[in-house]
Amino acid sequence: MSHSSVDVVVVGAGAAGMSGAVALAELGLHVVLLDEQGSPGGQIYRGITLAPLSRRDMLGPDYAHGNELAQALASSSVRYERGAAVWQVTREHEVSYLREGRLHTLQAKAVLLATGAMERPFPIPGWTLPGVMSAGAAQILLKSSGLAPSEPVVLAGCGPLLYLLGWQYLRAGVPIKALVDTTRPDDYWRARRHLFAALRAWPYLRKGLELMRSLRSARIAHFTGAEQLAVEGDGAARALTFTVAGKAERIATRCVLLHQGVVPNIQFSQSLRARHHWDVDQLCFSPVVDSWGELDVAGVFVAGDGAGIGGAQAAAVQGQLAALGIAVRLEKLSDAQRAFRAEALHARLASNLRIRPFLDALYQPKEANRIPADDVMVCRCEEVTAGELRGFVALGCTGPNQAKSFGRCGMGPCQGRMCGLTVTEVIAKARGVSASEVGYYRIRPPIKPITLGELAGD
Amino acid sequence: MRTDPLFQPVMSEARSTRTVSLTFNEQPLQVPAGSSVAAALLMSGIQRFRATPVSEAPRAPYCMMGVCFECLVEIDGVPNRQSCLIEVGEGMRIRSQEGARDLMFQPATVQSVEVLS
Numbered sequence: 049m050s051h052s053s054v055d056v057v058v059v060g061a062g063a064a065g066m067s068g069a070v071a072l073a074e075l076g077l078h079v080v081l082l083d084e085q086g087s088p089g090g091q092i093y094r095g096i097t098l099a100p101l102s103r104r105d106m107l108g109p110d111y112a113h114g115n116e117l118a119q120a121l122a123s124s125s126v127r128y129e130r131g132a133a134v135w136q137v138t139r140e141h142e143v144s145y146l147r148e149g150r151l152h153t154l155q156a157k158a159v160l161l162a163t164g165a166m167e168r169p170f171p172i173p174g175w176t177l178p179g180v181m182s183a184g185a186a187q188i189l190l191k192s193s194g195l196a197p198s199e200p201v202v203l204a205g206c207g208p209l210l211y212l213l214g215w216q217y218l219r220a221g222v223p224i225k226a227l228v229d230t231t232r233p234d235d236y237w238r239a240r241r242h243l244f245a246a247l248r249a250w251p252y253l254r255k256g257l258e259l260m261r262s263l264r265s266a267r268i269a270h271f272t273g274a275e276q277l278a279v280e281g282d283g284a285a286r287a288l289t290f291t292v293a294g295k296a297e298r299i300a301t302r303c304v305l306l307h308q309g310v311v312p313n314i315q316f317s318q319s320l321r322a323r324h325h326w327d328v329d330q331l332c333f334s335p336v337v338d339s340w341g342e343l344d345v346a347g348v349f350v351a352g353d354g355a356g357i358g359g360a361q362a363a364a365v366q367g368q369l370a371a372l373g374i375a376v377r378l379e380k381l382s383d384a385q386r387a388f389r390a391e392a393l394h395a396r397l398a399s400n401l402r403i404r405p406f407l408d409a410l411y412q413p414k415e416a417n418r419i420p421a422d423d424v425m426v427c428r429c430e431e432v433t434a435g436e437l438r439g440f441v442a443l444g445c446t447g448p449n450q451a452k453s454f455g456r457c458g459m460g461p462c463q464g465r466m467c468g469l470t471v472t473e474v475i476a477k478a479r480g481v482s483a484s485e486v487g488y489y490r491i492r493p494p495i496k497p498i499t500l501g502e503l504a505g506d
Numbered sequence: 507m508r509t510d511p512l513f514q515p516v517m518s519e520a521r522s523t524r525t526v527s528l529t530f531n532e533q534p535l536q537v538p539a540g541s542s543v544a545a546a547l548l549m550s551g552i553q554r555f556r557a558t559p560v561s562e563a564p565r566a567p568y569c570m571m572g573v574c575f576e577c578l579v580e581i582d583g584v585p586n587r588q589s590c591l592i593e594v595g596e597g598m599r600i601r602s603q604e605g606a607r608d609l610m611f612q613p614a615t616v617q618s619v620e621v622l623s
Contacts, residue, residue: 082573086593091571102518166573178553178566187569193545194519198511221517283564284553305514431560461575497586
């Protein structure tokens with residue numbers, strides 16, 4: 049086991065982590081950037097430094113943009129450690145990680161968590177079958193390996209990532225059998241009050257409209273207002289079934305890609321016992337941070353989607369703002385110097401976030417796809433259904449942590465990452481209280497699995 | 507068991523010049539160097555990565571980013587490896603993970619005892 053001291057440890061080399069680490073290094077701080085992947089980029093810019101030009105072109109300009117950040121990182125003084133699985137961050141800024149089978153611990157003066165987002169669970173009948181994946185997973189296969197489904201695929205759900213993947217598949221010549229959209233006309237009605245702000249973010253909106261237009265002009269079967277989604281199959285996916293305005297539909301396919309938005313990955317901020325709040329617009333828990341991204345744990349900052357979904361461009365700005373916050377904590381900058389540098393950044397952040405309320409309202413995941421029927425698997429690892437969970441509640445289970453002792457819910461290998469939000473919402477609905485009152489799993493280290501042998505350092 | 511691969515390289519992708527040899531359940535496979543174990547298995551027609559400990563239901567990668575733990579396999583004798591996060595290596599011996607792993611008897615390598623809270 050090795051121990052050493054640094055100024056700042058940054059966890060995660062996505063948009064926020066790369067930009068934050070570079071900004072910190074430019075402020076003269078000794079920075080270590082730890083990332084689980086083999087190359088920088090996080091999920092949004094996954095494999096950016098390795099992707100051949102033809103693939104970058106197919107994925108589009110927003111992806112290629114990540115290369116600037118990766119290059120800035122490469123030419124900075126940041127010590128970037130790839131393949132580092134961080135399994136513990138303490139309130140005293142001690143960061144422990146596993147790399148090439150060896151344990152390392154860094155004592156930092158401040159920590160920047162840039163662990164980004166994960167896809168929201170999409171619990172429907174059959175979602176555990178091989179052949180069913182998240183759209184983000186399929187996009188990662190495309191970005192990192194140039195792989196796409198070998199037969200016509202069905203995309204189902206809603207949200208920008210789902211349509212972006214469809215657009216990328218069109219450009220790559222990958223056949224799409226159907227786009228099964230859960231968005232309904234009343235979603236547009238709900239989103240309309242944010243339209244004015246969205247119009248001020250015209251470049252974003254235009255990109256989205258162009259994307260939707262190209263999907264429409266490709267004459268892909270496009271269903272809207274789809275309900276009662278279910279994957280059919282015995283041992284592997286065979287078809288997606290759903291209803292549109294009460295009419296039953298069935299599309300045969302071996303590959304169903306699901307998506308209904310992304311949510312903050314809060315494993316570390318939760319394990320630090322930082323304060324979180326239930327975001328009623330994004331329907332997820334987010335850590336409570338100040339305008340520099342600092343948690344209520346002194347010296348621990350969060351930047352990017354891990355502090356609330358804002359997208360890659362906002363994340364890069366948040367990384368820079370967190371760097372300024374840390375610089376003041378470590379007495380590299382005065383308050384006045386920080387205020388001067390931050391002014392333009394805050395303005396840029398506000399402009400990057402302007403489209404959000406519109407997107408959040410328009411693509412708000414449907415309750416039926418978040419709080420599923422009794423027979424649907426909620427905890428994939430321990431195979432606990434929504435019905436069993438409701439049974440626990442009837443017996444007096446009041447929250448996610450008790451659900452563990454009632455039926456191992458959330459105690460499998462993923463440690464509640466995949467079911468956490470669903471469990472909170474199912475219990476809240478069953479008890480007739482708010483998600484905020486029900487709360488979340490109590491997350492404890494190790495955040496990543498680590499063997500006793502590794503811990504013992506043999 | 508191999509079926510027609512669910513994923514394949516898109517048309518614009520040049521065929522990888524470098525490949526590595528590995529085995530999945532003793533079956534030899536040639537896969538592109540640099541890819542994750544999960545991606546390599548998916549493009550080789552492996553659809554079932556593991557069976558769940560509870561009902562032995564078949565599972566395969568769901569998130570590809572280290573969140574869902576559905577892609578767990580045994581690599582070179584070490585169980586519970588997240589195949590979406592590990593790069594393929596020459597001569598890797600990969601096995602599907604069947605049901606609950608044996609926690610009780612692994613005296614030779616304490617390595618396979620996992621700490622989970």
